Amino acid sequence: MPEGRRRVLITGAAGRIGQDLTGFLKDRYDLRLHFNRTVPEDPAVDDYLIADIADFDQIRPAMDGIDSVVHLAGEPAVTTPWDRVNRANIEGLYNVYESARQAGVKRVVFASTNHVMGMNDRDENWPVYSSQPVRPDSLYGVSKAFGETLGRHYYDRYGMSFINLRIGAYGPEPRDEIARYMWLSPRDFGQLVWRCLESDVGYATYYAISGNTSRTWDISDAVVDLGYGPVDNADEHLPPRYRKIDAAGES
Amino acid sequence: MPEGRRRVLITGAAGRIGQDLTGFLKDRYDLRLHFNRTVPEDPAVDDYLIADIADFDQIRPAMDGIDSVVHLAGEPAVTTPWDRVNRANIEGLYNVYESARQAGVKRVVFASTNHVMGMNDRDENWPVYSSQPVRPDSLYGVSKAFGETLGRHYYDRYGMSFINLRIGAYGPEPRDEIARYMWLSPRDFGQLVWRCLESDVGYATYYAISGNTSRTWDISDAVVDLGYGPVDNADEHLPPRYRKIDAAGES
Numbered sequence: 001m002p003e004g005r006r007r008v009l010i011t012g013a014a015g016r017i018g019q020d021l022t023g024f025l026k027d028r029y030d031l032r033l034h035f036n037r038t039v040p041e042d043p044a045v046d047d048y049l050i051a052d053i054a055d056f057d058q059i060r061p062a063m064d065g066i067d068s069v070v071h072l073a074g075e076p077a078v079t080t081p082w083d084r085v086n087r088a089n090i091e092g093l094y095n096v097y098e099s100a101r102q103a104g105v106k107r108v109v110f111a112s113t114n115h116v117m118g119m120n121d122r123d124e125n126w127p128v129y130s131s132q133p134v135r136p137d138s139l140y141g142v143s144k145a146f147g148e149t150l151g152r153h154y155y156d157r158y159g160m161s162f163i164n165l166r167i168g169a170y171g172p173e174p175r176d177e178i179a180r181y182m183w184l185s186p187r188d189f190g191q192l193v194w195r196c197l198e199s200d201v202g203y204a205t206y207y208a209i210s211g212n213t214s215r216t217w218d219i220s221d222a223v224v225d226l227g228y229g230p231v232d233n234a235d236e237h238l239p240p241r242y243r244k245i246d247a248a249g250e251s
Numbered sequence: 252m253p254e255g256r257r258r259v260l261i262t263g264a265a266g267r268i269g270q271d272l273t274g275f276l277k278d279r280y281d282l283r284l285h286f287n288r289t290v291p292e293d294p295a296v297d298d299y300l301i302a303d304i305a306d307f308d309q310i311r312p313a314m315d316g317i318d319s320v321v322h323l324a325g326e327p328a329v330t331t332p333w334d335r336v337n338r339a340n341i342e343g344l345y346n347v348y349e350s351a352r353q354a355g356v357k358r359v360v361f362a363s364t365n366h367v368m369g370m371n372d373r374d375e376n377w378p379v380y381s382s383q384p385v386r387p388d389s390l391y392g393v394s395k396a397f398g399e400t401l402g403r404h405y406y407d408r409y410g411m412s413f414i415n416l417r418i419g420a421y422g423p424e425p426r427d428e429i430a431r432y433m434w435l436s437p438r439d440f441g442q443l444v445w446r447c448l449e450s451d452v453g454y455a456t457y458y459a460i461s462g463n464t465s466r467t468w469d470i471s472d473a474v475v476d477l478g479y480g481p482v483d484n485a486d487e488h489l490p491p492r493y494r495k496i497d498a499a500g501e502s
Contacts (some may be wrong), residue, residue, distance in 0.1 A: 082345060090341060090397075094333060119407040131384065136404045145400045146341075146393070153387045156370040 008197065009066045009105075011096060012073030014040050017111070017170055017189065021070065024190030025140065034062050036073060042186070053092035056099060068197050071147075072097055072111045077243050078118075078138045085088035089143035095114030097154055107161040112148055112205070114166050114182060114217065115141035121181075126216035130166070131204040148205055155203040163196045165189075168209040168217070169208045174234035180241070183234035195226040210234060214241060253264035254283050259448065260317045260356075262304065263324030263348060265291050267361065268421055269438065272321065275441030280448070283462060285313050287324060294474035314354030319448050322347055322398075323362045329389045348405055358412040360447045362457070363399055365417050365433060365468065372432075377467035381417070381456040390422035392449075399456055406454040414447045417442075419460040421466070425485035431465035431492070436483035446477040461485060465492060 006029050012018050013033035014232045022044045025031060033048040051058035063069070073096070074089045098106060114121070118137025122129045137140045151162030168182030169175070170189065205220040209215055211230035222228040232243050235241065257280050261308050264284035273295045276282060284299040302309035304324050314320070324347070326338045351359060365372070369388025371379045387393045402413030419433030420426070421440065439461045457473040460466055461480035473479040486492065 082349070086342065087343070091337065094337070099335070118405075133382065133384070134400055134403065135407055136400060137407070139404070142401050142404050146397050149385055149387060149396045150393050152385065152388070153370075153393050156386055156388070196451070198282075 006059055006067040006197075007032065007065055009034060009062055009069045011062075011071050012036065012050070012071065012111075012188060013060075014038070015076065017167075017186075018072050019044075019185040021072070021190060021193060024187070025070075025194065025197075028194060029104040030064065032062065033072060034059075042223055054087050058096045058100040059092075059095050060102070062164050063099050063105055066100070066103065066105050067226075068109065069096065069105055070109045070111075070193055070197075074111070075140065075143075078113075078115050078140045080138075080140050082139050085139050085143040086226060089140070090146050093143075093147045094150065098160045101154060101158055101160060105160065107163070107197070108151065109193055110147055110151060110162060112164040112165045114146045114168050115208070116145045116148065117141075117217075121216075127205075127218055128216065129195045129218045130207060130221065152203055159200065159202075162197070162203050163201055164205040165192060165208040166197070166205065166217075168207065177238070179234040180212055180238060181209075181216050182210055183210050183212055183232070185210045185230075185232035186233050188230040189209055191230070192222065192226070192228050195222075195228055199226050201225055257318040257448075258283065258316055260285060260309075260313055260320045262313075262462050263287065263320050264299070264318065265289070266327065267416075268387065268437075269323050271437040272289075272297075272323070272441060272444060273438055275438070276321075276427055276445065276448075279445060283317065284311065285310075285324060287389050289318050295301075304346055305338050307346045309433065310343075310346050311350040311353065314356055317354065317356050318350070319355055319358040319360065320347065320351050321360045325329070325362070326395075329364075329391045331389075331391050333390050336390050338392040340391070341397050344394075345401065346400045348401055349427060352405060352409055353412060354412065358414070358448070359402065360444055361398055361402060361415045361416045362412060363395045363415040364392065366457070367396045367399065367417055367481050368468075370391075372467075378469055379458075379467065380469045381458060381472060394409075403454055410453075413454050414450070414452055415456040416443060416447070416459040416467075417456065419458065425463075425488045426491070430485040431489060433460055434463055434483070435460045439481040439483050441452075442479070443473065443479050446473075446479055450477050453477055464493035 008029040009032045011034040014035045031045045119135035134145045148164045168184040170184045174183040207217040210232040213235035259280040261284045262285040265286045370386035379475040385396045399415045419435040458468040461483040464486035
Protein backbone atom coordinates (compact mmCIF):
# COMPACT_ATOMS: atom_id res chain seq x y z
CA MET A 1 0.00 0.00 0.00
CA PRO A 2 1.67 3.27 -1.05
CA GLU A 3 2.43 5.81 1.70
CA GLY A 4 0.08 8.76 1.79
CA ARG A 5 -2.77 7.14 -0.16
CA ARG A 6 -5.32 6.39 2.49
CA ARG A 7 -7.83 3.60 2.11
CA VAL A 8 -11.44 4.73 2.26
CA LEU A 9 -14.49 2.47 2.31
CA ILE A 10 -17.75 3.79 0.84
CA THR A 11 -20.78 1.82 2.06
CA GLY A 12 -23.89 1.83 -0.10
CA ALA A 13 -21.74 2.75 -3.09
CA ALA A 14 -24.29 1.59 -5.67
CA GLY A 15 -26.71 4.38 -4.83
CA ARG A 16 -26.96 7.69 -6.64
CA ILE A 17 -24.86 9.57 -4.11
CA GLY A 18 -22.46 6.64 -3.80
CA GLN A 19 -21.76 6.56 -7.50
CA ASP A 20 -21.15 10.31 -7.71
CA LEU A 21 -18.91 10.22 -4.64
CA THR A 22 -16.92 7.30 -6.01
CA GLY A 23 -16.15 9.38 -9.09
CA PHE A 24 -15.12 12.36 -6.98
CA LEU A 25 -12.91 10.45 -4.54
CA LYS A 26 -11.35 7.68 -6.62
CA ASP A 27 -8.31 9.70 -7.66
CA ARG A 28 -7.77 10.99 -4.14
CA TYR A 29 -7.91 7.74 -2.14
CA ASP A 30 -7.60 4.00 -2.52
CA LEU A 31 -11.30 3.22 -2.47
CA ARG A 32 -13.10 0.08 -1.42
CA LEU A 33 -16.77 -0.05 -2.36
CA HIS A 34 -19.51 -1.80 -0.44
CA PHE A 35 -22.69 -2.84 -2.26
CA ASN A 36 -25.83 -4.13 -0.57
CA ARG A 37 -27.02 -6.72 -3.04
CA THR A 38 -25.46 -6.65 -6.49
CA VAL A 39 -22.32 -5.31 -8.07
CA PRO A 40 -23.10 -2.62 -10.67
CA GLU A 41 -21.90 -3.21 -14.19
CA ASP A 42 -18.31 -2.02 -14.56
CA PRO A 43 -17.58 -0.87 -10.96
CA ALA A 44 -15.25 2.13 -10.83
CA VAL A 45 -12.60 0.39 -8.71
CA ASP A 46 -11.40 -3.19 -8.34
CA ASP A 47 -11.72 -3.43 -4.54
CA TYR A 48 -15.37 -4.08 -3.68
CA LEU A 49 -17.62 -6.48 -1.78
CA ILE A 50 -21.26 -7.32 -1.21
CA ALA A 51 -22.61 -7.45 2.33
CA ASP A 52 -25.87 -7.10 4.23
CA ILE A 53 -24.96 -4.54 6.88
CA ALA A 54 -27.65 -5.96 9.17
CA ASP A 55 -25.41 -9.06 9.44
CA PHE A 56 -22.31 -8.25 11.48
CA ASP A 57 -20.29 -11.16 10.11
CA GLN A 58 -20.91 -10.03 6.54
CA ILE A 59 -19.80 -6.42 7.01
CA ARG A 60 -16.90 -6.98 9.44
CA PRO A 61 -14.33 -8.05 6.77
CA ALA A 62 -15.06 -4.88 4.77
CA MET A 63 -13.20 -2.89 7.44
CA ASP A 64 -9.82 -4.63 7.29
CA GLY A 65 -7.08 -2.20 6.33
CA ILE A 66 -9.46 0.75 6.07
CA ASP A 67 -8.53 4.21 7.38
CA SER A 68 -11.88 5.99 6.98
CA VAL A 69 -15.45 4.98 6.18
CA VAL A 70 -18.01 7.07 4.31
CA HIS A 71 -21.22 5.46 5.54
CA LEU A 72 -23.98 5.91 2.98
CA ALA A 73 -25.65 2.47 3.22
CA GLY A 74 -29.13 2.35 4.71
CA GLU A 75 -32.73 3.03 3.91
CA PRO A 76 -32.74 6.42 2.12
CA ALA A 77 -36.44 7.36 2.03
CA VAL A 78 -38.25 9.54 4.56
CA THR A 79 -41.38 7.36 4.33
CA THR A 80 -39.64 4.07 5.21
CA PRO A 81 -41.59 2.11 7.85
CA TRP A 82 -40.14 1.15 11.22
CA ASP A 83 -39.09 -2.45 10.51
CA ARG A 84 -36.87 -1.38 7.65
CA VAL A 85 -35.32 1.72 9.23
CA ASN A 86 -34.65 -0.33 12.33
CA ARG A 87 -32.95 -3.12 10.39
CA ALA A 88 -30.76 -0.97 8.15
CA ASN A 89 -30.33 2.36 9.92
CA ILE A 90 -30.17 1.18 13.54
CA GLU A 91 -28.98 -2.44 13.60
CA GLY A 92 -27.02 -2.09 10.35
CA LEU A 93 -25.43 1.18 11.42
CA TYR A 94 -24.42 -0.32 14.76
CA ASN A 95 -22.74 -3.19 12.89
CA VAL A 96 -20.84 -0.75 10.67
CA TYR A 97 -19.63 1.35 13.61
CA GLU A 98 -18.74 -1.59 15.81
CA SER A 99 -16.94 -3.50 13.05
CA ALA A 100 -15.06 -0.31 12.12
CA ARG A 101 -13.98 0.06 15.74
CA GLN A 102 -12.83 -3.53 15.96
CA ALA A 103 -10.78 -3.12 12.79
CA GLY A 104 -9.08 0.09 13.96
CA VAL A 105 -10.81 2.48 11.55
CA LYS A 106 -10.04 6.05 12.57
CA ARG A 107 -12.94 8.00 11.12
CA VAL A 108 -16.50 7.67 9.89
CA VAL A 109 -18.25 10.30 7.75
CA PHE A 110 -21.95 9.58 8.12
CA ALA A 111 -24.70 10.38 5.63
CA SER A 112 -27.25 11.82 8.04
CA THR A 113 -30.19 13.87 6.86
CA ASN A 114 -31.99 17.17 7.25
CA HIS A 115 -34.97 15.06 8.37
CA VAL A 116 -33.31 14.76 11.79
CA MET A 117 -34.52 18.37 12.20
CA GLY A 118 -37.39 18.30 9.72
CA MET A 119 -40.04 19.46 12.20
CA ASN A 120 -38.29 22.82 12.34
CA ASP A 121 -38.82 23.10 8.60
CA ARG A 122 -42.49 22.17 8.81
CA ASP A 123 -42.91 24.89 11.43
CA GLU A 124 -40.63 27.32 9.53
CA ASN A 125 -38.70 27.56 12.77
CA TRP A 126 -35.57 28.99 11.12
CA PRO A 127 -32.63 29.35 11.05
CA VAL A 128 -31.61 25.86 12.17
CA TYR A 129 -28.20 25.24 13.71
CA SER A 130 -26.70 21.80 14.16
CA SER A 131 -26.28 22.50 17.89
CA GLN A 132 -30.06 22.55 18.49
CA PRO A 133 -31.90 19.57 19.99
CA VAL A 134 -33.15 17.18 17.33
CA ARG A 135 -36.72 17.27 16.00
CA PRO A 136 -37.10 14.40 13.51
CA ASP A 137 -40.03 14.50 11.09
CA SER A 138 -40.18 10.72 10.56
CA LEU A 139 -39.00 7.35 11.85
CA TYR A 140 -36.31 7.65 9.19
CA GLY A 141 -35.21 10.91 10.81
CA VAL A 142 -35.28 9.26 14.25
CA SER A 143 -33.05 6.47 12.92
CA LYS A 144 -30.52 8.96 11.56
CA ALA A 145 -30.52 10.81 14.89
CA PHE A 146 -29.67 7.46 16.48
CA GLY A 147 -26.66 7.23 14.15
CA GLU A 148 -25.48 10.69 15.17
CA THR A 149 -25.81 9.75 18.85
CA LEU A 150 -24.00 6.43 18.48
CA GLY A 151 -21.15 8.27 16.75
CA ARG A 152 -20.97 10.69 19.66
CA HIS A 153 -20.62 7.77 22.05
CA TYR A 154 -17.94 6.05 19.98
CA TYR A 155 -16.02 9.32 19.73
CA ASP A 156 -16.17 9.93 23.48
CA ARG A 157 -15.48 6.33 24.41
CA TYR A 158 -12.98 5.17 21.79
CA GLY A 159 -11.51 8.34 20.28
CA MET A 160 -12.72 7.53 16.75
CA SER A 161 -13.74 10.57 14.69
CA PHE A 162 -17.35 10.86 13.56
CA ILE A 163 -18.63 13.61 11.29
CA ASN A 164 -22.37 13.65 10.57
CA LEU A 165 -23.48 15.38 7.37
CA ARG A 166 -27.16 16.29 7.25
CA ILE A 167 -27.75 16.00 3.55
CA GLY A 168 -30.26 18.36 1.92
CA ALA A 169 -31.97 17.92 -1.48
CA TYR A 170 -29.29 16.14 -3.49
CA GLY A 171 -29.28 16.29 -7.26
CA PRO A 172 -27.68 17.76 -10.36
CA GLU A 173 -30.13 20.66 -10.61
CA PRO A 174 -32.28 22.63 -8.17
CA ARG A 175 -35.79 21.46 -8.97
CA ASP A 176 -38.15 23.82 -7.20
CA GLU A 177 -38.54 26.60 -4.64
CA ILE A 178 -37.57 24.24 -1.82
CA ALA A 179 -34.15 23.91 -3.43
CA ARG A 180 -33.41 27.49 -2.38
CA TYR A 181 -33.31 26.20 1.18
CA MET A 182 -31.70 22.81 0.77
CA TRP A 183 -30.17 22.05 -2.62
CA LEU A 184 -26.92 20.09 -2.50
CA SER A 185 -25.03 19.67 -5.76
CA PRO A 186 -22.92 16.54 -6.34
CA ARG A 187 -19.68 18.50 -6.60
CA ASP A 188 -20.37 20.42 -3.40
CA PHE A 189 -21.06 17.17 -1.57
CA GLY A 190 -17.91 15.63 -3.02
CA GLN A 191 -15.90 18.59 -1.78
CA LEU A 192 -17.51 18.46 1.65
CA VAL A 193 -16.82 14.75 2.15
CA TRP A 194 -13.25 15.21 0.96
CA ARG A 195 -12.75 18.08 3.41
CA CYS A 196 -14.17 15.92 6.21
CA LEU A 197 -11.72 13.13 5.34
CA GLU A 198 -8.82 15.60 5.42
CA SER A 199 -9.85 17.50 8.56
CA ASP A 200 -8.75 17.14 12.18
CA VAL A 201 -12.30 17.36 13.55
CA GLY A 202 -13.09 14.82 16.28
CA TYR A 203 -16.88 14.90 16.34
CA ALA A 204 -19.23 17.29 14.59
CA THR A 205 -22.52 17.59 12.77
CA TYR A 206 -22.84 19.81 9.71
CA TYR A 207 -25.54 20.66 7.22
CA ALA A 208 -24.58 19.43 3.75
CA ILE A 209 -26.05 21.94 1.31
CA SER A 210 -24.71 24.13 -1.46
CA GLY A 211 -24.12 27.85 -1.02
CA ASN A 212 -27.75 28.72 -1.67
CA THR A 213 -28.36 32.42 -1.01
CA SER A 214 -31.77 31.70 0.59
CA ARG A 215 -30.61 28.83 2.82
CA THR A 216 -32.25 28.56 6.24
CA TRP A 217 -29.81 26.03 7.69
CA ASP A 218 -26.47 27.18 8.98
CA ILE A 219 -23.31 26.05 7.22
CA SER A 220 -20.92 28.57 8.73
CA ASP A 221 -19.51 25.90 11.07
CA ALA A 222 -18.54 23.76 8.04
CA VAL A 223 -17.01 26.84 6.39
CA VAL A 224 -14.95 27.65 9.48
CA ASP A 225 -14.07 24.15 10.74
CA LEU A 226 -13.49 22.41 7.41
CA GLY A 227 -12.82 25.20 4.90
CA TYR A 228 -15.94 24.17 2.98
CA GLY A 229 -16.38 26.49 -0.01
CA PRO A 230 -19.51 25.53 -1.94
CA VAL A 231 -19.45 26.53 -5.60
CA ASP A 232 -23.13 26.04 -6.41
CA ASN A 233 -26.13 28.18 -5.45
CA ALA A 234 -29.74 27.23 -6.12
CA ASP A 235 -30.83 30.86 -6.24
CA GLU A 236 -28.68 31.43 -9.33
CA HIS A 237 -30.69 28.77 -11.18
CA LEU A 238 -34.14 30.00 -10.17
CA PRO A 239 -36.13 33.17 -10.98
CA PRO A 240 -35.02 36.21 -8.94
CA ARG A 241 -36.54 36.26 -5.50
CA TYR A 242 -35.52 39.71 -4.35
CA ARG A 243 -35.22 43.00 -6.29
CA LYS A 244 -31.66 44.11 -6.75
CA ILE A 245 -30.83 47.17 -4.69
CA ASP A 246 -28.12 49.56 -5.87
CA ALA A 247 -25.52 51.12 -3.59
CA ALA A 248 -27.73 54.11 -2.84
CA GLY A 249 -30.51 51.84 -1.67
CA GLU A 250 -32.72 52.57 -4.70
CA SER A 251 -34.15 49.72 -6.73
CA MET B 252 -64.85 4.13 35.34
CA PRO B 253 -65.36 7.01 37.78
CA GLU B 254 -64.97 10.56 36.46
CA GLY B 255 -61.73 12.25 37.39
CA ARG B 256 -59.78 9.09 38.23
CA ARG B 257 -57.41 8.73 35.33
CA ARG B 258 -56.09 5.34 34.28
CA VAL B 259 -52.32 5.09 34.36
CA LEU B 260 -50.27 2.14 33.09
CA ILE B 261 -46.90 1.47 34.72
CA THR B 262 -44.66 -0.71 32.52
CA GLY B 263 -41.94 -2.73 34.23
CA ALA B 264 -43.86 -2.48 37.48
CA ALA B 265 -42.09 -5.46 39.09
CA GLY B 266 -38.78 -3.61 39.34
CA ARG B 267 -37.53 -1.75 42.36
CA ILE B 268 -38.64 1.65 41.06
CA GLY B 269 -41.88 0.20 39.71
CA GLN B 270 -42.87 -1.22 43.08
CA ASP B 271 -42.12 2.04 44.90
CA LEU B 272 -44.00 4.05 42.30
CA THR B 273 -47.00 1.75 42.46
CA GLY B 274 -47.21 2.43 46.18
CA PHE B 275 -46.97 6.17 45.63
CA LEU B 276 -49.51 6.41 42.80
CA LYS B 277 -52.11 3.77 43.61
CA ASP B 278 -54.33 6.08 45.66
CA ARG B 279 -54.07 8.86 43.09
CA TYR B 280 -54.93 6.96 39.89
CA ASP B 281 -56.56 3.78 38.65
CA LEU B 282 -53.39 1.85 37.97
CA ARG B 283 -52.72 -0.95 35.53
CA LEU B 284 -49.43 -2.76 36.03
CA HIS B 285 -47.33 -4.36 33.32
CA PHE B 286 -44.88 -7.13 34.24
CA ASN B 287 -42.27 -8.59 31.90
CA ARG B 288 -42.30 -12.22 32.94
CA THR B 289 -44.03 -13.10 36.20
CA VAL B 290 -46.62 -11.55 38.45
CA PRO B 291 -45.14 -10.68 41.86
CA GLU B 292 -46.77 -12.27 44.89
CA ASP B 293 -49.70 -10.15 46.03
CA PRO B 294 -49.69 -7.39 43.36
CA ALA B 295 -50.79 -4.03 44.71
CA VAL B 296 -53.69 -3.63 42.27
CA ASP B 297 -56.04 -6.03 40.49
CA ASP B 298 -55.50 -4.72 36.95
CA TYR B 299 -52.27 -6.18 35.60
CA LEU B 300 -50.85 -8.15 32.67
CA ILE B 301 -47.72 -9.90 31.49
CA ALA B 302 -46.19 -8.96 28.12
CA ASP B 303 -42.88 -8.99 26.30
CA ILE B 304 -42.60 -5.41 25.09
CA ALA B 305 -40.41 -6.56 22.20
CA ASP B 306 -43.56 -8.24 20.81
CA PHE B 307 -46.01 -5.59 19.58
CA ASP B 308 -49.02 -7.89 19.74
CA GLN B 309 -48.34 -8.70 23.39
CA ILE B 310 -48.06 -5.10 24.60
CA ARG B 311 -50.76 -3.51 22.42
CA PRO B 312 -53.75 -4.64 24.58
CA ALA B 313 -52.13 -3.10 27.67
CA MET B 314 -52.93 0.35 26.28
CA ASP B 315 -56.70 0.02 25.96
CA GLY B 316 -58.50 2.60 28.08
CA ILE B 317 -55.26 4.10 29.39
CA ASP B 318 -54.80 7.86 29.77
CA SER B 319 -51.07 8.01 30.61
CA VAL B 320 -48.17 5.57 30.61
CA VAL B 321 -45.20 5.60 32.97
CA HIS B 322 -42.69 3.65 30.90
CA LEU B 323 -40.16 1.95 33.18
CA ALA B 324 -39.79 -1.40 31.35
CA GLY B 325 -36.47 -2.10 29.68
CA GLU B 326 -32.91 -3.13 30.39
CA PRO B 327 -31.87 -1.09 33.45
CA ALA B 328 -28.09 -1.65 33.63
CA VAL B 329 -25.44 0.61 32.14
CA THR B 330 -23.31 -2.40 31.15
CA THR B 331 -26.02 -4.14 29.09
CA PRO B 332 -24.68 -5.35 25.71
CA TRP B 333 -26.09 -4.18 22.39
CA ASP B 334 -28.38 -7.11 21.57
CA ARG B 335 -30.30 -6.65 24.79
CA VAL B 336 -30.54 -2.85 24.82
CA ASN B 337 -31.63 -3.00 21.19
CA ARG B 338 -34.36 -5.54 21.89
CA ALA B 339 -35.82 -3.94 25.02
CA ASN B 340 -34.90 -0.26 24.88
CA ILE B 341 -35.17 0.36 21.15
CA GLU B 342 -37.55 -2.21 19.62
CA GLY B 343 -39.51 -2.61 22.86
CA LEU B 344 -39.76 1.14 23.43
CA TYR B 345 -40.96 1.66 19.87
CA ASN B 346 -43.69 -0.92 20.46
CA VAL B 347 -44.78 0.81 23.67
CA TYR B 348 -44.92 4.26 22.03
CA GLU B 349 -46.62 3.06 18.84
CA SER B 350 -49.18 0.93 20.66
CA ALA B 351 -49.89 3.85 23.03
CA ARG B 352 -50.47 6.09 20.02
CA GLN B 353 -52.79 3.58 18.37
CA ALA B 354 -54.83 3.30 21.58
CA GLY B 355 -55.19 7.06 22.05
CA VAL B 356 -52.92 7.41 25.10
CA LYS B 357 -52.33 11.09 25.78
CA ARG B 358 -49.03 11.07 27.68
CA VAL B 359 -45.92 9.01 28.34
CA VAL B 360 -43.56 9.67 31.25
CA PHE B 361 -40.32 7.92 30.30
CA ALA B 362 -37.67 6.55 32.67
CA SER B 363 -34.61 7.89 30.91
CA THR B 364 -31.24 8.06 32.60
CA ASN B 365 -28.36 10.32 33.53
CA HIS B 366 -26.23 7.99 31.36
CA VAL B 367 -27.61 9.80 28.29
CA MET B 368 -25.18 12.54 29.36
CA GLY B 369 -22.72 10.42 31.33
CA MET B 370 -19.64 11.51 29.38
CA ASN B 371 -20.07 14.98 30.84
CA ASP B 372 -19.79 13.43 34.28
CA ARG B 373 -16.68 11.45 33.39
CA ASP B 374 -15.10 14.70 32.16
CA GLU B 375 -16.54 16.68 35.12
CA ASN B 376 -17.99 18.95 32.46
CA TRP B 377 -20.54 20.53 34.80
CA PRO B 378 -23.14 21.84 35.26
CA VAL B 379 -25.24 19.78 32.85
CA TYR B 380 -28.52 21.15 31.48
CA SER B 381 -31.10 19.01 29.74
CA SER B 382 -30.93 21.34 26.71
CA GLN B 383 -27.34 20.30 25.90
CA PRO B 384 -26.56 17.81 23.10
CA VAL B 385 -26.45 14.24 24.37
CA ARG B 386 -23.18 12.49 25.29
CA PRO B 387 -24.06 8.90 26.27
CA ASP B 388 -21.49 6.91 28.25
CA SER B 389 -22.72 3.49 27.08
CA LEU B 390 -24.90 1.65 24.59
CA TYR B 391 -27.51 1.71 27.33
CA GLY B 392 -27.26 5.52 27.36
CA VAL B 393 -27.51 5.59 23.55
CA SER B 394 -30.67 3.48 23.73
CA LYS B 395 -32.27 5.85 26.24
CA ALA B 396 -31.34 8.83 24.03
CA PHE B 397 -33.19 7.02 21.24
CA GLY B 398 -36.24 6.90 23.49
CA GLU B 399 -36.05 10.63 24.14
CA THR B 400 -35.78 11.30 20.40
CA LEU B 401 -38.67 9.02 19.46
CA GLY B 402 -40.80 10.82 22.05
CA ARG B 403 -39.88 14.14 20.48
CA HIS B 404 -41.04 12.85 17.10
CA TYR B 405 -44.32 11.48 18.46
CA TYR B 406 -44.98 14.77 20.24
CA ASP B 407 -44.32 16.84 17.11
CA ARG B 408 -46.16 14.48 14.79
CA TYR B 409 -49.11 13.27 16.85
CA GLY B 410 -49.49 15.78 19.69
CA MET B 411 -48.95 13.17 22.42
CA SER B 412 -47.10 14.46 25.50
CA PHE B 413 -43.72 12.93 26.35
CA ILE B 414 -41.74 13.81 29.46
CA ASN B 415 -38.31 12.21 29.82
CA LEU B 416 -36.93 11.87 33.34
CA ARG B 417 -33.18 11.30 33.54
CA ILE B 418 -33.05 9.25 36.69
CA GLY B 419 -30.00 9.62 38.96
CA ALA B 420 -28.85 7.21 41.68
CA TYR B 421 -32.13 5.81 42.95
CA GLY B 422 -32.39 4.32 46.40
CA PRO B 423 -33.63 4.75 49.96
CA GLU B 424 -30.34 6.20 51.23
CA PRO B 425 -27.44 8.13 49.70
CA ARG B 426 -24.65 5.55 49.64
CA ASP B 427 -21.48 7.45 48.85
CA GLU B 428 -19.93 10.74 47.72
CA ILE B 429 -21.42 10.33 44.24
CA ALA B 430 -24.85 10.56 45.85
CA ARG B 431 -24.18 14.25 46.50
CA TYR B 432 -24.46 14.75 42.75
CA MET B 433 -27.18 12.33 41.81
CA TRP B 434 -29.17 10.78 44.65
CA LEU B 435 -32.87 10.36 43.95
CA SER B 436 -35.04 9.27 46.86
CA PRO B 437 -38.15 7.17 46.21
CA ARG B 438 -40.51 9.82 47.57
CA ASP B 439 -38.93 12.56 45.44
CA PHE B 440 -39.28 10.39 42.34
CA GLY B 441 -42.88 9.60 43.25
CA GLN B 442 -43.60 13.29 43.58
CA LEU B 443 -41.87 14.10 40.30
CA VAL B 444 -43.78 11.46 38.31
CA TRP B 445 -47.05 12.60 39.89
CA ARG B 446 -46.29 16.21 38.93
CA CYS B 447 -45.51 15.12 35.37
CA LEU B 448 -48.83 13.29 35.17
CA GLU B 449 -50.66 16.40 36.41
CA SER B 450 -48.78 18.96 34.31
CA ASP B 451 -49.63 20.62 31.00
CA VAL B 452 -46.12 20.13 29.56
CA GLY B 453 -46.07 18.89 25.95
CA TYR B 454 -42.50 17.67 25.61
CA ALA B 455 -39.62 18.07 28.01
CA THR B 456 -36.59 16.37 29.51
CA TYR B 457 -35.76 16.80 33.20
CA TYR B 458 -33.16 15.48 35.58
CA ALA B 459 -34.76 13.31 38.25
CA ILE B 460 -32.72 13.84 41.40
CA SER B 461 -33.41 14.93 44.94
CA GLY B 462 -32.64 18.43 46.19
CA ASN B 463 -29.00 17.60 46.85
CA THR B 464 -27.06 20.73 47.80
CA SER B 465 -24.01 19.61 45.76
CA ARG B 466 -25.91 18.59 42.62
CA THR B 467 -24.20 19.26 39.28
CA TRP B 468 -27.24 18.65 37.10
CA ASP B 469 -29.84 21.34 36.71
CA ILE B 470 -33.32 20.75 38.08
CA SER B 471 -34.55 24.33 38.00
CA ASP B 472 -36.60 23.62 34.85
CA ALA B 473 -38.50 20.89 36.74
CA VAL B 474 -38.99 23.27 39.68
CA VAL B 475 -40.37 26.01 37.40
CA ASP B 476 -42.32 23.94 34.85
CA LEU B 477 -43.75 21.28 37.16
CA GLY B 478 -43.60 22.76 40.65
CA TYR B 479 -41.23 19.97 41.68
CA GLY B 480 -40.24 20.46 45.32
CA PRO B 481 -37.82 17.74 46.41
CA VAL B 482 -37.84 17.01 50.13
CA ASP B 483 -34.63 14.95 50.35
CA ASN B 484 -31.01 16.09 50.16
CA ALA B 485 -28.03 13.73 50.05
CA ASP B 486 -25.76 16.32 51.63
CA GLU B 487 -27.82 16.21 54.83
CA HIS B 488 -27.04 12.48 55.17
CA LEU B 489 -23.30 12.72 54.51
CA PRO B 490 -20.41 14.30 56.44
CA PRO B 491 -20.21 18.09 56.02
CA ARG B 492 -18.47 19.05 52.81
CA TYR B 493 -18.10 22.77 53.36
CA ARG B 494 -17.36 24.76 56.51
CA LYS B 495 -20.34 26.72 57.72
CA ILE B 496 -19.92 30.45 57.23
CA ASP B 497 -21.72 32.86 59.55
CA ALA B 498 -23.44 36.01 58.42
CA ALA B 499 -20.25 38.04 58.85
CA GLY B 500 -18.38 35.71 56.53
CA GLU B 501 -16.27 34.23 59.37
CA SER B 502 -16.10 30.50 59.85
